[in-house]
Amino acid sequence: MTTARIYQRPKNAMQSGRAYTDRWVLEFESSEAKRPDPLTGWAGSGDTREQVHLFFPSAEAAIAYAEKAGIAFTVVPAPERKLKLQAYADNFR
Incomplete structure (x- = not known):
């Protein structure tokens, strides 16, 4: 049986x-x-x-596609964004 993973790509550290x-x-x-x-x-x-990556605008659209195509899937929740609020002057403390 075909299995898939549905996830939202996080921003990497270099972006x-x-x-x-x-x-x-x-x-x-x-x-x-x-x-x-x-x-x-x-x-x-x-x-x-494993070379195929399908992109969707929302998690619901990806889940609907997987259910319609009969693909077993697991949804990986999006990582929580952590904001580090910092002023430029904090670099010199």
Whole structure:
């Protein structure tokens, strides 16, 4: 059975903006283990579904798609945003 994970991408530490952090992502879980390629040594598998990432405007839209397509899913809640309010003068204390 196909399983998927639905989550909202957080802003990484190297970004100052919040572009694409409001979208929800549905990505499929890998159904087979990765193994090293004997020629190159890179890890890979024959499962191509893990390369598919579907983007949705809301969690409800992603859940509706998964239910309509018969995909078992788990919803990972969005991480809580922590604001660190700081003045420029705080750098010199």
